[in-house]
Amino acid sequence: MTNESIHVGPAQKKKLIFLVALILTIAVMNGTMFNVAIPDIQSYFGIPSSQVSWVLTSYIMVYAIGALMYGKLADFYSIKALLTFGIILFAAGATLGLFSQSFAMLLVARVLQAAGGATIPALGFVIPARFFPEDKGRVFGLISSTVAFASGVGPIVGGLLGGWLSWRYLFLFSILSLLALPFLRKWLPDEEKRSGFIDYLGAALFGAAIAGILLFVTTLQWIFLLMFIVFMAVFAVRTAKADDPFIRPSLLKNKYYTVTILTSFLGVCSMFGLLFIIPLMTRELYELSTTQIGLVIFPGAILAGFLGRTGGDLAxxxxxxxxxxxxxxxxxxxxMLLSGFAGVSAVAVSVVLIIAYIGFPLIQSSTANILSSVLEENETGVGIGMFNLMNFMAGAFSSAIFGAVLEIQGVTTSLNPFASGGNSAIYSNVYLALTLISLFALAMFTYTFRAFRVAPRSEKNPE
Structure with a gap:
């Protein structure tokens, strides 16, 4: 059975989209909820900050690499089989975490969760491109708005649930994903295994290289940078010699593909940097509690959730x-506005944050839409997998880089002439840096795509 022969009816499509959005919400919230639980986990096991940080580092690393691997596997295996495996592993890791009696057991649980949960965003973007391409813009918008919304409400739910009960009960959210499995298996179309070869050695080398760079940016230990360089060099040699390499050079030679994922990387880097900085700033300048910080972010997150589908329709x-x-x-x-309003009031920051937050689902949905148009059918899985990998790396890079910048002492002068100095100057300057990153991405994308055009749906379906 070829992809072209697979038909998904309107009713089945609506059910499938709803279910994908639901399990994607659980997967994204699972990552962000644990951010606020780190102090409680550290206290429970009596471990130093450098050690407890691996609860987040291990999850991000495995999750990012898994997103690419599952994308590649989707070029050959059915999405139904991959999602079934992923959700079961995701829930198994959560069950182990719920009953973990040691920190080592907790880390194993988080790694299992990440290895399984990575299937959800990886395949969530492949499903519309493969099964209902005529509505892919709208569906990409819905998926991206779900990610934006879940990223915003995750810390709130994590703070409330962890404060009311215990950090252990955050794992219950992930176990609930099992309830969606029977419906996914019923509504996802059946696909035959496609012929082809997967370069597992190349995949292992590339995965080790990505692990090295992620470990470097999260720990700042130079041995991991060396690890990245060595494995990436060996991967390049392997790619040149393999008949069917894990990542085909033609994929990266496609300027539209390369610039699109770089644009998405920079845009998401700005957004995740913003979401990393806001809690730190509001805690230091306004002395807000965890719940109050969540309420500052919530208006932007909820509005992004509503506007994501609109962005997909516009695309x-x-x-x-x-x-x-x-x-x-x-x-x-x-x-830019946040750079000027830093230190004014928490209410002003919350209102201005809404403007930036609108761009979160729009950048993800629209770039994914372009990728599905510029990729060959047999490159869709790995192409979108690379897209997801770059987005996860953007989160790790922005947190590490801007976290280091915020530790600079003695900054009292703001580079923004409209901002006040003092304690808020460092935050104003970082927001200005995010503005420059976004403008650079805008200039790069606009120049590259000045003559490129994806036909709107009205032209593809003139009836």
């Missing part, structure tokens, strides 16, 4: 290129 009507440009303008304008 279908007018082409995704327009939406990418609009997303980067929103992010740049929002971060």
């Amino acid at each position: 279908d009507r007018h082409g995704p290129k327009v939406v990418v440009i609009a997303a980067l303008v929103f992010i740049a304008f929002g971060t």
Whole structure:
């Protein structure tokens, strides 16, 4: 059975989209909820900060690499089989975490969770491209808005549930994903295994290289940078010699593909940097509690959740290129305003944050839409897998880089002439840096795609 022969009816499509959005919410919240539980976990096991940070580091590392691996596997194996395996492993890891009696057992649980949970975002973007491409813009918008919404509410839910009960009960959220499995297996179309060869050695080398760079940015230990360079060099040699390498050089030679994932990387880097900085700033400058910090972020997250589908519809009507440009303008304008309003009031920050937050789902949905148009059918899985990998790496990079910048002492002068100095100057300057990153992405994307056009849905379906 070829992909072209697979038909998904309107009713089945609606059910499938709803279910994918639901389990994606659980998967994303599982990552963000544990951010606020780190102090409790550290206290429970009596371990230093450097050790407890591995609860997040191990999860991000395995999750990011897994997103690429599952994307590649989706080019050959059925999405139904891969999601079944992933959700079972995700829930098994959560069960182990719920009853963990040692920190080592907790880390194993988080790694299992990440290894299974990585299937959800990886395949969530492949499903619309493969099964209902005529509505991919709208569905990409819904998926991206789900990610934005879940990223915002995850810390709130984690703070409330962890404070009311215990950090252990955060794992219950992941176990609930098992309830969706029978419906996924019923509504996902059946696919035959496709012929082809998977370069597992190349995959292992690339995975080791990515692990090295992620470990470097999260620990700042130079041995991991050396690990990245060595494994990436060996991977390059393997790619040149293999008949069917894990990542085909033609994929990266496609300038539209390469610039699109770089644009997404920079845009997401700005957004995750923003979401990393906001809690630190509001705690230091306004002395807000964890719940109050969540309430500062919540308006932007909820609005992004509602507007994501609208962005997808706009991409279908007018082409995704327009939406990418609009997303980067929103992010740049929002971060510029935050640079000026840093230190004014928590209410002002919450209102201005909404502007930047609008760009979050728009940048992800529109770039994914473009990728599905510029990739060959047999490259969709690994191409979108690389897209997901870069987005996860953006989160790790932005947190590490801006976290180090915020530790600089004695900064009292703001580079933004409209901002006040003093304690808020360092935050104002970092927001200004995020603005410049967004503007650079905008210029790069606009120049590369100046003559590129994806036909809007109205032209593809003139009836």
